[in-house]
Amino acid sequence: MRVGFFLATAASIVIAGPAIAGETVRFEKAPEWVVPVDFDTAVAKKEEIVIFDRQLRLEDGVVQRYTDVAYDIRNADVLSKLGTLQFGWLPDKGDLILHRLEIVRDGKAIDLIAEGVQPEVIRRETELERRTVNGALTALFKVPGIKVGDILRFSSSTTSRDQALAGAMQATEGLTPKPTRLGFGRLRMSWPSDSGVHYAMLGQAPDPTVVDRNGYRTVELILPIDKVEEMPEDAPARFRVRPAVMTGTFATWSDVASVMAPHYVTEGSIPAGTPLAAEVERIRDATDDPLERAALALRSVQDEINYLMNGMDGGNYLPQSPVETWTLRYGDCKAKTLLLLAMLRALDIEAEAAMVNSQDGDAVSVWQPLPGAFDHVLVKATIDGTDYWLDGTSAGTRIETMWEVPNFAYALPIRESGSQLIKLEQRWPKVADRTYRIVYDFSRGVDLPALYDIEVETRGVLAARMAARATETDRKTILGHAQKYLEDVFESVVYDAAYSYDPETGIAKLNAKGILVEPFGIERDVATHTIYTATTNWVFDPDRGRAAWRDIPYRTGGPMTSAEEVIFMLPDGGKGAGLTGTGNLEEQVVAGTRFKRDLVFDGSSVMVKDWSSYVPSEIAAADIPAAKAAMRTLSSADPSIRITDPRRYWELDDAELAQRMKGLIEPTDTLVKLLPDEAGYYQFRSALYSLGRDYKSALADIDKAIAIAGDADAYDSRAEVLRQAGRLDEAAEAARMAYELKGDLASAASYAGALALAGRDEEGLAVLDAIDVSGDELSEIAQVFAEIAGSTDRNEEAWKKLEDALAERPGDELLLNSQCWFVGTWNFRIDDGEQLCDKAVKAGNYSAAVLDSRALVFHRLGREDDALEDLEAALKKAPGQAASLYLRGIIRLGRGEPDGKKDIEHALRLSPDIATRYRRYGITAPKR
Template sequence: MNMHHLLSATAIVAVCATPAVAGEEIIYEEVPSWVVAPDLDAAMEKDETLVLIDRQVRMEDGVVHDYFDVAIKMENPQVVTQLGTPQLQWQPDKGDLRVHRIQIIRDGEVIDVLADGTKLEVIRRERQLESRLIDGMLTGTMAVPGLRVGDVLRMSHSTTKRDQALDGEMQVLQGILPEPMEMGYGRIRVSWPEDEPMRYNATRDFALAEPVIEDGYKVLSVEFPIPELDEMPDDAPRRYRMPPLLQVGTYDSWRELSAQMATHFTTEGTIDPEGEIAAKIAEIEAKTDKQLERAALALQIVQDDVAYHLNGLDGGNYLPQSPEDTWELRYGDCKAKSLLLLAMLREMGIESEAVLVHSSSGDWVPDMLPMPGNFDHMIVHAVIDGEDYWLDGTNAGVRLATIGEVPPFFNALPLRPEGAELMPMTQRWPSVPDRTAVVEIDHSAGFDYPAMFSIDVTLEGTMATRLRDPAEESDREKVLDFASNFARNLVGTNFVKDATVTFDEDSGQARLEAEGVTYSWWEFERGRAKLTPYVSSNDFGFSPDRARREWRDIPYQSGGPVRWREDLRIELPQGDVAYDLRGVEVREEEIAGTRISRSATLDGASLRVQSDKAEIPVEIPASAFAENRRAASRLGSGDYVVRVSEGAKRYWEYSAEEAERLMAPMEAALDAYVDTDPDEASRHIRRAEMRVFTYDYAAAAEDYTRAIELEPSATLYNQRAQAYANAGEWDLALDDALYAYELQGDVATALNLAAIQAEMGDVDTALALLEEFELGGDERATLAQVRAEYEGEAGRPEAGWAMLEDVLLERPGDSELLNSQCWHMGTWKYRLDEAEAVCTEAVQASQYGANVLDSRAMVYYRNGDYDKAMRDIDAALRSEPSLAASRYLKGLILIEQGKTAEGRREIAYAERISPRIVRQYERYGISSAK
């Protein structure tokens, strides 16, 4: 267990007071008489790392005395390093730290670390300054002398606390630790005078035993760990997923808590009539007489002109600093910002009040006892023209357009002099989109080619503030990288050649404009093209997991609030293409906390999709699941998609000249992308990968060369070797493959090297290289298939066949091995009279896989049965039109049949897909040179 887990295990929110004088010096004294000692020997017998964690709390006369007794076994040097310098913390403005024992238990002997007068060093160290928090904590620390592996370190200390804000009220919160957490012994024990009214409960339906009376005190006790909690679905409301919590407190009601806390948030007389805040209010009132506009302007001032900074000193965890102090300091926490905003709103006659909320678990609050520790945040509730507005001074970027959004806090406790009950924060649909995106995609070049894109995105409210820093960034490369990452959700994988980011302080709007290249949006299913637009309303689903019977009544929690709007315009590939737009228009359909509107039009080759999707955090009861599932299924089945019934021209159907012309805009964008940072290897690699579309393998090799200069690796040498081979530079390809193998020496680099050696006619060297590897499993099968190929090329097809037979004994019926046998028989004309049966078995085992059909076609070709060969080839190409081997063989058969022009065209296609296909088939003794 690390220190973080230990501190979490003992975490508490407590209010306390003490008759002793609070101070900054540690008090050393015996264990308090009211503490009941645990059985340490029994705890140690369990031999757990966490031997003991015992917390005992005495609540009396408005004082919370908090005693901790922790023992941890130093199981290894890491634990000694991590926990051998313990740190004890306390807030001196609220109470004292008392240290009772620091002991080392070694082989049954107890060593008193404090016996010789050793003391902890007191330091003030603000642990959360980077988060703009000053909590006022002091820390007592000590490097425990002589601690070693195998020791048990035991520390006992207590704190007393009185919070200046609570007027003697008390509260204790403690997580109830469940299995599988392991410990020798664990306990929380809370006591108070039997005649003092006290409320207590435990969440998550944990059954508490009734308090017992001991020496005039009621005692409530829970031992740890309790049985493991039932697992909860991830999409359940937060209260279902929180750990059980023990609460003990003196507050009688939410009204009592509200009224008490309200005394600290009065605004009368807090603004100097001659001061700067009053001047700001006067400026606002001069600009507009509309209360909502005034509220928005006041909120902007509090959000933007006052930095967030928590000051926990002198009761600052609950007590706010004054508005004038906040304005003078130009910083404050949620309480200070809320009080400043509240004072400004009330000065302008706007009905408003401070409210307490929990920022992450607000739906849990109604299940809790009333106490301040249930809340971790404060905002302002205003009522304007009969509408509720929830104004968070610690937020940023909120303006008039977005002021109506309701944060996902679920419940609020208004602070009123007369007291108040919890108030639900009723959600409303966002009135404006948080993100509005106009996206243009130019896919006119072709179905396989990348596409030029441009985006123009406007962000509102809090979402807009994420662009504040990028808008001020002067490093162009960083701006382009930011734009590319941002664009990923709109256009997919991309690179950006130009971008601008702006942020307008007055409107709170941010704008991102970018241009670049995205990869093809088209997918192919059995050779048919399909495009699915990137819009937020597509691919909507509602499928809460409630398969477990015990989950069936648990509600679903939706997300938000957020709203996206997209206007997507795509220019589709030109030519004699038949497009079919499918999908269902939706007008403000609400499903499971989501509201969707969308429409689409297809005008020739121009597609436009408009989509608006909003989400708000609401609970969907289990009784409504079936209805929402059906609605989501209907919506999902109506997603927009464009299909091509005929006329989809693939990249290999374009000549080099045509491809160069079509790719020219993308090439220019690639060049600009690389030029932005020519010293970044990944940019050269991306451009090299794009060269496949223009068949410019020499240029690809140049890019790999630059990438290797910047970040050399075996992978890059292998990639350049392939580029050289495709460009016909075989000696250079061999050099790179050899060097990659020297660098990495694994089977992958060996196979790459062997392939190039074999293609250069040095088959024996390739075989000798691969014989060095003794592999198992999938790698053994792969190696056998490759070696069989080379044995056939070396004129020893029977040796290759024996290798395949050998691995088939280990993996009978393996479709890949059966396919290798079929291919072996066809390419090397080995046992051709038996080949059709072997190939048919392979075809059936692969469920008519395209590559296996291609292998059987080779056998039919060798046997002169061109009709059967063509049937298999056509079936293979219907499934995988880019299968170069099938196109090449089809071209050969067409030429044999006298259809020379058609055959040459298919061979040209094959060479564009695989530049080395002709060389490959010549090794089989098959040539197209007729």
């Protein structure tokens, strides 16, 4: 957590001297230095926000912030939001003063303060979820009698003095840009001309009007300012600074450093005989190595002290003492830093506190020197000439990860003599933040799910996050966490998982086993698995196309280092397997990222060890094109496993397929036993049973899923299992249930198709007749209607629907294919079939589906050679297209070729209902 150091940069930040304690709201007139607004002119602009006027006075160590706001209550929504007003302030630093609270109705003001409206003052810690306590008070004013058409106007001031800054002052105000519309908007900041206040404009802020009069300097801007030019998200933070004005009595960064130095004095802060002194001696006795001592001290502060930001009683900049922090066992970044600093110095390690900005570190380089430029503080330790940046609010740091340099860009060492900003020099990490060790078992085949065994090893902050899981004992919860974590690695089902954490090494591990659902992509007769590891699948494509962006560099993130050690066990002992792309990568840096890869292919398995690492750095705009080209070259050569002519699951007989599926179903049995009330696991196991052609078990599981959840997807799955099992009437009934639950066109089409397959064509058409469709759905319904109507006396009507749809979408490949298929399946207008199908084939770019349709037409015409030519082409594109296998088998058997029997057998394994479908078309396989 970083919020402990600095409470608010865009609100008032004020400084030093005795506290102005104000726990009640004061009611006073606006200060004399406030310049009034021409209210009538603002109203005449007819904007919803009538006035937004903010004026600041920096004087005598106090910043007073005056705000005048008026809203036109135009609707009930605005009325609801403004029915209760909230004003917040920090009572240990100053007061809340209400100057005006009025309703303007029909041009007349109703003074609610004069009518006695009083606030309810409450203390509520709104940042507790971020472990922050700041003591803020909120005054709630309920606005009586307000209604739509009124203008609500309220003016208030807060005063603020920071006890830590010895009378110095600072304030930062953002500038509202267009397209925000204001009747009148202004930011006005003033201070005594001789007070040493400096100001700077940030981001795309315009030049202000500056006036010196009566001993005061005034800086003024009219709001809104011009629209801000959008900056690329990957630009350094200094280019993305929002328009603002920064003011303060600090002339240099050295002034900032020296004013903070008294709060980080450690001399005498660890009294002898205290528990903290004993902790220091424990570390001293443990090792003589200063680096190891530093690591042990940091571990104590990170692990033993809980984070809690305390902003009360001047706590924005004032840390509690080391002994207090050690005793209380909590503290914010200031307290943790001072504790660590004291311990390191007691251990004779050179160290100093340093302020950083954890969110916009690079932007500090263009900001006005102010304490408010920083939101965090840590320790800079120098050991054997090397700087180490030690963050007590981080977690899991050990000696191996201390080497990493955080992404803060700049730091300001806190020294009594003052200091300047220093740049954090990055260096490549020595160990991986995260290491994946994975074994993928693809041995069952390219079509079947794979098993995997993974170990995720993490260090540093990543390990600290994972460590909390190691204390979990509920197995269901552990599996849930593992499933969620691994979603970013691959799509899978986790069936076993365990977390562990070693506090000595700071290493956390997740060990898990699971089922990888889609291990290979298959096109034609080639199966491909893209190797996704630490060095693959990188994209570097910064957009610098806009003229305003052309000179903006790219900023990398990090530090982050990933390593992977992966083994791929290949199907069928690696038969037909090979690699494409680049295997080994010599260490190289591309687009700010360092890559290294070693790959070994031994014929039956592939082994990869690789490493990718990136640290915060900048790539100059002029170098971005070359970096893009280099990354494209690297990524285009990402390795892939390529298996030519692999054995497919439909080539396996029932016994062999069942044996291969056994190793997949057994892990799922574990999940079902562990989570018997989870319908999803029954559905998943049902799908595995179906893939293994065990339809009885598949149906039993899907029925259990329906008993638990009974959703439409489960009924869809039941219909599919029953269809594969040949129980067609029951399949139609399950499809009906899904349709009733979903009620959409897709489920209606499925139900109608199931009825037709069960021989109930007219009922199927009746389902479609009852659907009211329009637009694109007319095309879809025409195709489904044609598939069913050909066996009825409504075939001319079906043809007309296809023609009408084509008239709306001429050249549509799906509709043209439907026409071709309609001609072939129902032997309808067969003499026109070749011409129609040629048109469909060209529109469909010779897809496997449309080639299959034309083959059926050729078969009807008795042109078996032409049919076989199309079928061969279709099966090269889609070897698992059951319709093409079935028709090829029919033609081959008709010619007395024994391979036809194998085609029929494979088609039935792919689609058990294929014979029933073709019988509907009047086509049956010869018995040979």
